Amino acid sequence: SKDVYSMGKEIANHCKALGIHINFAPVVDVNNNPLNPVINSRSFGENREDVTELSKQYMLGMQDNGVLACAKHFPGHGNADTDSHYDLPVINQPLEVLDSIELYPYKNLFKKGLASVMVAHISVPAMDSTKNLAATLSPNIVNDLLKDSMQFEGLIITDALNMKGVSKFFKPGKLEVAAIKSGNDVLLFPENVPEAIKQIKNAVASGKIDSSSIEHSVKKILKAKYFVGLQKFDSLSTDGLYEKLNNGSAKHVRNQLYNKSITVLRNNKNIIPIKRTDTVRIASLTMNASKGDNFQSELKRYTNIDAYRLSKHADQESINRYIDKLKKYDHVVLSLHNISTNASKNFNITSQMASIAEAVSYETSVILCVFGNPYSLEKLKNLNNVDVIIMGYEDTYYPRTSTAQVIFGSLSAKGLLPVNAGAGFNYKDGIINNSKPIRLQQSEPEETGMSLEQFYKIDSIMQFAIDTGATPGAQILIAVDGKIIFDKNYGYHTYDSILPVQSSNVYDIASVTKIVATAMAMMKIYEEGKINLDESIVRYLPELKNTNKEKIKVRDMLAHQAGLISWIPFWVSTVEKGSLSDLLYKKEIQGSYCIRLSDDLYLKYDYPDEIWDEIVNSEMMEEPEYKYSDLGLIISKRIIERVTGMPFEDYLYENFYTMLDLQRFSFRPREKFIEKEIVPTELDTSFRNCLVWGDVHDPAAAMMEGVGGHAGLFSNSYSLACFMQLFLNGGEYAGTKYLEKNSIDVFTKRQFDPETNRRGLIFDKPEPDTSKVGPACLSADLLATSYGHSGFTGAYAWAEPKYNMVYVFLSNRIHPDANNRLLVDLNIRTEIQQVIYDALEARENNLASQ
Incomplete structure (x- = not known):
């Protein structure tokens, strides 16, 4: 009933925005005839108590908010088997049944101050046996029963007088006179208004209608107008009308x-x-x-x-x-x-x-x-x-x-x-x-104690981002307490504005792969005791013995504290005399040249071994310190494969992805989606010399068959949000347990002095020094409880345990040029994140003040 009151309130607000002062509702008919052709599902049901309570809440919701309610169809249309729009229904019920069922809602609503009643075009012989006389025109029913016996003092309104339930038996003019004589105050929808006015005047002049009854009705109407504030009515503005009618509440x-x-x-x-x-x-x-x-x-x-x-x-x-x-x-x-x-x-x-x-x-x-x-x-x-x-x-x-x-x-x-x-x-x-x-449930901010209006700023931020060329489009999803309160698409795939961004489109999520692939696998083998975070990686990769990598600890590597260099442009070493080597590449799939890089570029199948050798032989920093590095995640992939005895991708599917069954999530998206469902990234003029569309943007991941420990996955915002919610749920999603909460807690907490390294294990964390630009907004920095990751392509996924909040931002900011840093420099992702935290903090303050 609380929801029905809220419905009445919102309908009242809509009515006022449109200049409507009375709503011909609620229908208080008890639908005790399943064959009723006109009431039926317009009723709240067959039970008089339900109908009464829900009608009362609807009425109060409207009248408490300045709009008159009108209960209908008196004395009760629920047991009809004829549609009064086309003929006159007859309700053949004894008076005691009518009193205990049909009249029951009215009695209760009258006690709560019902403003008006609409009288039905139905014949009720137990109340008035006059043949072909509708209740609307019956003095016995309107004057004697409704006004005198039930002592209703509100407005009495006829049902539409053009309906055949009355117009079939009375001509225009005579019909309206009969309606007034029976005790109605307002005549609804006369067929011939001039004729009605003429005959009513004649009836008053001849004494058939007492002028005092007209005066009494006018006073009641003026009183109703005063109730809705028409004595000081100002003309309405249509400015912002759409927003008023489609507000979050x-x-x-x-x-x-x-x-x-x-x-x-x-x-x-x-x-x-x-x-x-x-x-x-x-x-x-x-x-x-x-x-x-x-x-x-x-x-x-x-x-x-x-x-x-x-x-x-x-x-x-x-x-x-x-x-x-x-x-x-x-x-x-x-x-x-x-x-x-x-x-x-x-x-x-x-x-x-x-x-x-x-x-x-x-x-x-x-x-x-x-x-x-x-x-x-x-x-x-x-x-x-x-x-x-x-x-x-x-x-x-x-x-x-x-x-x-x-x-x-x-x-x-x-x-x-x-x-x-x-x-x-x-x-x-x-x-x-x-x-x-x-x-995850589709919902709205109001269900979590916030309002849609608090998130309007996101629209302006995104419009600014698109207008300034920071990104051609984006998907944004926000979930709080497991409820998706914001899920919106902006712009287009490209700046030519041909393909609009849709919820089903998948983006290259770049380094966000690190947390929804490598981190998940690492947490799984950690909780199974297959790795020790404080062991050297050489224990799992013996080939690193006698190299400059042999002393690296697993924890250091996962926290970017191992002294590895940031990245290696592996494709550069495949260039001979200014062109890609013919020994390593072919323009079409051909025998051992089967690693797809683009429509017309295929790499030799064993080249990933060369990449590994290049990593093994890469330089190290003289003293280990925090330095973000893709290499550690590529090494992590190899560790996962070694300790599980399975290819990285197979392990992920067997332990997570197959069971999660997320539909818009994949490595090598061309194998699963049609091209127009995949958002393109860079117009690559250095390596592949084409628009990268449907293939992973990261060159290293591309050269490793599209599957890297650091990049490779494509997703839409919903699928990615499911992973983030899984983390917040302590490793559970859709009734299946994937990870232990303890392992998530270990990986998402800071591992070193935050003054020198803010990171968790693979997961990024807020920047503790608020004078520096970090991966999260200021509010997240101050809390320090959240975690997530960003991606080079313009992706971002973040979770805030304090508020059980997930924020996903997907874009292709590197289209068409990977050197475009506007999305980063303008802090678009974190500006939106701050809007979320502002709303959450306002909710917290409101609760504290109550």
């Missing part, structure tokens, strides 16, 4: 209502939430879905789903063909769409839609999602074999998104059926999941 309320409504009616074998998506094959079959429906794309956020679509009029041959295809899947998410509220037309459920769930359920496990009226469940044939049934209630963007989140555990189901839906599904049925979500 309104979005939060909307999402809360949808999220909490999703109802899981059955969950055999606890199939949902699906945790290990890598162990099951999943298909989605939508039936009668509209073009552009987002449900399947939402499902694909979580795993590789084969998507099928079927018409509601599909012939049996087509249905059989689909069923045969679906046999091979472990789960089929079957969703029914565009279901209507019209029971007389079978809720738009065709015989094909009615039978599809039963047919598929005989072949495999079905997760049935019904996006429509809950009464439609009764029209579906034999659901006994269906493992999971989810009621989404409405076929729009948000319930489809929420349902996908429930299936994969980003959202915990809280909904209960508001009606007896038939087919064995009864009022208050629903499986409540009180567990915390296991995956």
